[in-house]
Amino acid sequence: MQNYKEHLLRERKKIDKLNQKIAKLLDARFKIAKKIAGLKEKIGMPIFQPKREKQVLARIKAISSVPRYTIPVFKAIIQQSRRCQREQR
Numbered sequence: 001m002q003n004y005k006e007h008l009l010r011e012r013k014k015i016d017k018l019n020q021k022i023a024k025l026l027d028a029r030f031k032i033a034k035k036i037a038g039l040k041e042k043i044g045m046p047i048f049q050p051k052r053e054k055q056v057l058a059r060i061k062a063i064s065s066v067p068r069y070t071i072p073v074f075k076a077i078i079q080q081s082r083r084c085q086r087e088q089r
Helices: 001-043 052-061 067-088
Strands: none
Touching: 001 067, 052 067
8 A cells, every 4th residue: 555655656746847847838838929929919910810729739639649638738728828918918
């Protein structure tokens, strides 16, 4: 039983490290999204770009081994990126 608990703790530490990396990557992504918002505004492009979003999701689906989990996550990331861009304007 103790061995399982120790293993669980080790696996959770791995998740914690990944969460830190994911948070930093998301911070970087939202920073870029803000820059993109400014560029879109300068060229008169709307924030919502359905064709681009479909392309992004198709690429994620192609590279993910578990798209049934990653696609909903990326949909949420894209939604928050749009929110970030709207707030930037």
